[in-house]
Amino acid sequence: MGYFDAASAAPLHPIARQALQASLDEGWADPARLYREGRRARVLLDAAREAAAEAVGCRPDELAFTSSGTRAVHSGIAGALAGRRRVGRHLIVSAVEHSSVLHSAELLEASGGAVTQVPVDRAGRVKPSAYGEALRADTALACLQSANHEVGTEQPVAEVAEVCRAAGVPLLVDAAQSLGWGPVDGDWSLLTASAHKWGGPSGVGLLVVRKGVRFAPQGPADERESGRAAGFENIPAIVAAAASLRAVRAEAAAEAVRLRELTERIRARVPQLVPDVEVVGDPVRRLPGVVTFSCLYVDGEALLHELDREGFSVSSGSSCTSSTLTPSHVLRAMGVLSEGNVRVSLPAGVTEEDVERFLTVLPGAVATVREKLGAPGSEAVVREADALVVDSLGKRCPIPVIELAKVIGDVPVGGLVRVLSDDEAARLDIPAWCEMRGQEYVGEEPADKGTAYLIRRVS
Amino acid sequence: MGYFDAASAAPLHPIARQALQASLDEGWADPARLYREGRRARVLLDAAREAAAEAVGCRPDELAFTSSGTRAVHSGIAGALAGRRRVGRHLIVSAVEHSSVLHSAELLEASGGAVTQVPVDRAGRVKPSAYGEALRADTALACLQSANHEVGTEQPVAEVAEVCRAAGVPLLVDAAQSLGWGPVDGDWSLLTASAHKWGGPSGVGLLVVRKGVRFAPQGPADERESGRAAGFENIPAIVAAAASLRAVRAEAAAEAVRLRELTERIRARVPQLVPDVEVVGDPVRRLPGVVTFSCLYVDGEALLHELDREGFSVSSGSSCTSSTLTPSHVLRAMGVLSEGNVRVSLPAGVTEEDVERFLTVLPGAVATVREKLGAPGSEAVVREADALVVDSLGKRCPIPVIELAKVIGDVPVGGLVRVLSDDEAARLDIPAWCEMRGQEYVGEEPADKGTAYLIRRVS
Known part of the structure; x- marks a missing residue:
């Protein structure tokens, strides 16, 4: 099988499937009920919570099961921000967080809060000191993924947690990509994860809130899962999620x-x-x-x-x-x-x-x-007084870069190429091409339509 | 089997189990992906949406799968209120709605909105005219269950929908208890339901928003399920939910x-x-x-x-x-x-x-x-000038009612009994007892501790 997209979703682990099937018979009732079917469901839920907590390295009563990793992130950030509302409404995130984190940050900004994005280096990694610099007196929460979902880079979570801890700011770690591989090191305050990333079923996320972390669940009240995840618990899936976490950890x-x-x-x-x-x-x-x-x-x-x-x-x-x-x-x-x-x-x-x-x-x-x-026509190339102009307006990447590559040899070393493009990706890809090709990226300037990117041939 | 709590959760329908197992192999991948596993998942999701929409009586693109019925209610009410924010922040609910509706209403009140609770008769049924009277110029939304979850009473949804429609106010119907039995009649605007009530798995709810209804999803942005249900879709459970809805409808x-x-x-x-x-x-x-x-x-x-x-x-x-x-x-x-x-x-x-x-x-x-x-001691009974006083302070229901029943024969016809109680249930149960026993409930008044309930013996 050529399925190479496990970071998106993993097929169900055989242990997860067994656990799911076994608990369909025992885990369908309401665990809040006191009759036998409810008690059986409660036993399964409690055991799953203990197993998951052990794998995370937390107390069972610190861990709530949510309906997805995205929901865990949304609820975790909203609850942590509300819990420290009196401190302020400033949030720190890395620039490479999962969209669930960045969308939570956008929501905060839309309602008048402030967000600082910590940059990453070319490897996709943040500097712990950059979190230190981003901290403010009104910082309510900082977020950092354990490892990046697109490029796999691991983040210095323990060091960032230390920086945050020293400032009294809780750190939420999105551990979606790494929890199957091992617990997250360091003195973090909140943690989120998603079962279908480690071979568990869809429909189960984890939200861990350490004791002592101020947390005020948002949304309508609901007494399930310590008030942190509204709605009837999906116990068969939760049991399968915990069982597969244990199984993948063993391997x-x-x-x-x-x-x-x-x-x-x-x-x-x-x-x-x-x-x-x-x-x-x-x-x-x-x-x-x-x-x-x-x-x-x-x-x-x-x-x-x-x-x-x-x-x-x-x-x-x-x-x-x-x-x-x-x-x-x-x-x-x-x-x-x-x-x-x-x-x-x-x-x-x-x-x-x-x-x-x-x-x-x-x-x-x-x-x-x-x-x-293919080879784009050269009719789009015009020689101006100071530069060769490539008109890539209306063309999607990678065409602008292809056209640039085709003409760079037509100007002398030291000469300029001006690429006109209205594709947002060009802003990223033309400098990246220059870096790869050893050419000089001079900069961009607004053009009549779109943007003009200036490149100097140096080799 | 003596499981008589199907209104809380129904055991998994055999068809749901079959569908769940079959789609565990085909439905685990991300349906937003274009590769074969993603396309297969998408096909399953689309088919389930069509089947569910047919059972509801709506268009497939009006129906989103949520992670629970509770979540469908929370998201549905929040989105409908936000969509009509410019009209106002008044919400109408019946007094006997599910807690997910009432908790949503509490959240609105806590943030400065207004809520009108429409009363019910002794059978638990609302009057359509009472919805008409509750409507205001700033009413953003009205909610009514299709049938009550505690006593089974069916509500006059079609009539209430007509009253709301005439005023241009959308009606959200919580159909959790009835959707397995049949579609909801009438010209409602939004509908919610929960799969585990009809023998589907836990972890699946429905949120239907009719075309033309103003709806602004709340919470962080997420592109799944038309932006109405954040998080990775739980496709095997969704497939099972749709299959079991079809199966129970056939029966x-x-x-x-x-x-x-x-x-x-x-x-x-x-x-x-x-x-x-x-x-x-x-x-x-x-x-x-x-x-x-x-x-x-x-x-x-x-x-x-x-x-x-x-x-x-x-x-x-x-x-x-x-x-x-x-x-x-x-x-x-x-x-x-x-x-x-x-x-x-x-x-x-x-x-x-x-x-x-x-x-x-x-x-x-x-x-x-x-x-x-048992028989509570009579030392708590004191004869005052005008009434026999029963001191039930500190005793939980049904003790106050039991003590009342024990002494009512001790006063002459026309005489009064005063029951002192600090249990909130007494406020309901003492008048109810009077109704059942043909005695006169005179009323309540504040006492030193708790409340004094006055009962006149009439037979």
């Missing part, structure tokens, strides 16, 4: 070594097999199963389609914006190439053969897409 | 006749078998499987415990307040006795033998509880 150490070797192979070989590729994300401090690369002169969606025809399922850009044409906010924050972006995230149990076959298929798929994009 | 007409006969039997026989019982709820316009009665001089929780020992699972009072000592808001709004309250809600497929066995066991269970409550 995690060995499987991490195996997947890390396979992704290392992809990291090393893709640039050898495919010309004009940039592998992105931290090469060392990263999730075992994730590797992301971008291919110059390639349309990401077309490449996904080619790979799907060959039996491989991968994602491109940010999963939550795949239906839009906006380049991934993660790649943009990293300042790396977004065009032709591919995220490979290997599921547990993937075979070496599948990975080898992917490496065999990829070069042809990239070549096919590049060929289809 | 609904015949099963309704059968269950109605069984509940009719309970309605008729319980007052013959057990002394001092009041059957509550509309005797005709009611759900097929629900029958509710209250037993004088009985503690509801103790009776549930006795019945559980005999193998019967029933609920008492409001399901959402069963863990508190507050009497059910539904019974209070109806003005009927709340003490010793039992709701029997028969699951599909229940046998006549189970019901007969329940009727055999019930009288002994009630007698046991009454015996345990």
Whole structure:
């Protein structure tokens, strides 16, 4: 099977399936009831909570089951902000958080709160000191993912937690991508996760709120799950989620070594097999199963389609914006190439053969897409007094970069190329191309339509 | 099996189980993805949406799957109120709505909005004209359940929808208890439901918003389910929910006749078998499987415990307040006795033998509880100038009513009894006892501690 999108959703773990089926008979009743069916459901729910809490490294009464990881993030941020409303309404997030975190931040801003986005380096990693600098007297909460969902880079959570703790600010860790691999280190205050990322069923998230953290649940009152997750508990799914977390943890150490070797192979070989590729994300401090690369002169969606025809399922850009044409906010924050972006995230149990076959298929798929994009006409090129002008208005990435690459040799070393583009992705991809090609990115300026990007040939 | 609490949660329908298991293999991937696993998931999701929409009687694009019925109500009310924010912030609800509706109303009030509660008659039914009278120029939304969850009374939804429609106010119908039996009649604007009430799995609710209804989803943005239900879709559960809705609908007409006969039997026989019982709820316009009665001089929780020992699972009072000592808001709004309250809600497929066995066991269970409550000491009785005073301070219901019943014969016809009680349930149960016993309830007045309830002996 060529399903390489485990960071989006993992197939159900066999243990999860067993647990789900077993608890369909025992776990359907209301656990708040005192009769036998209710008591049985309560026993299952309590046991699942204990197992999940042990895997997280928290007390059972600190852990609530939500209906998804997204819901855990939404409820966790809203509750933590409200709990510290008297301190202020300032929120700190990294620039590469999951959309559920960033959308929560947008909601805060829309209602008059303030948000600071902490930048990342080219590997997608934040500096703990940057969190320290972002802290203010009115900071209610800081958020940091344990590892990035698009490029796999691990974040310095323990160090950031220490910085926040010293300032008395709670840190919420979105552990969606990493919890299956191990507990989150450090003295964090809140934690969220999503069961279908570790082979549990859909419909289960975790929200952990450490004792002593001020927390005021938002929305209409509801007495279930300590008031932190409204609605009837989905006990069979919760039981399956806890069982699969325990199961993947038992296999995690060995499987991490195996997947890390396979992704290392992809990291090393893709640039050898495919010309004009940039592998992105931290090469060392990263999730075992994730590797992301971008291919110059390639349309990401077309490449996904080619790979799907060959039996491989991968994602491109940010999963939550795949239906839009906006380049991934993660790649943009990293300042790396977004065009032709591919995220490979290997599921547990993937075979070496599948990975080898992917490496065999990829070069042809990239070549096919590049060929289809073809050579654009040169009628769009005009020589001005000081620069060669490429008019890419109305053309979607990667066309502007392709046209730039075609004409850069037509100007002398020291000469300028001006690319006119109204595609937002060009703002990211033209500087990234310059970086990859050793050319100088001079800057951008507004043009009649869209933006003019200035490039100086230096080699 | 003596599980008689289907109005709380129904065991999984065999069809739901089959559908769930089949779609665990096909429905785990992200339906927003374009690769084969995502496309398969999308096909399943689309088919489930069409099936559910057909059962509801709406367009598929009007229907979103939420993570629970409670969540559907919370999101539906919040979105409808926000969509008509410019009209005003007035909400109309019936006094007997589910707690998810009433808690949404409390949240609105807490943020400065206004709520009108429409009263019900002794059968638990609203008058359509009362909705008409409650409408104001700033009314943003009205809510009415299709049928009551505690007593089974059906509400005049179509008539209320007409009244609201004429005023240009949308009506949200909480159809949690009735959707398995059939579509909701009338020109309603929004509808909510919960799959585990009709034998679907936990973790699936429905939120229907008719085209043309102003709706502004609240909370952080999320592109799934038309922006109306954040978080990764739980497709296997959604498929199972739709399949079981279709299955129970196919059996609904015949099963309704059968269950109605069984509940009719309970309605008729319980007052013959057990002394001092009041059957509550509309005797005709009611759900097929629900029958509710209250037993004088009985503690509801103790009776549930006795019945559980005999193998019967029933609920008492409001399901959402069963863990508190507050009497059910539904019974209070109806003005009927709340003490010793039992709701029997028969699951599909229940046998006549189970019901007969329940009727055999019930009288002994009630007698046991009454015996345990015993005869309270008469030292609390003081004869004042104008009345016999019963000091029930510090005693929980049904003790105040038991003490009242014990002394009423000690005053002459026309004489007064004054019951001192600090249990909130007395406010409901003492007038209800008077109604049942043909005595005159004179009224209440504040006492040193608690409240004094005045009763005149008239027979």
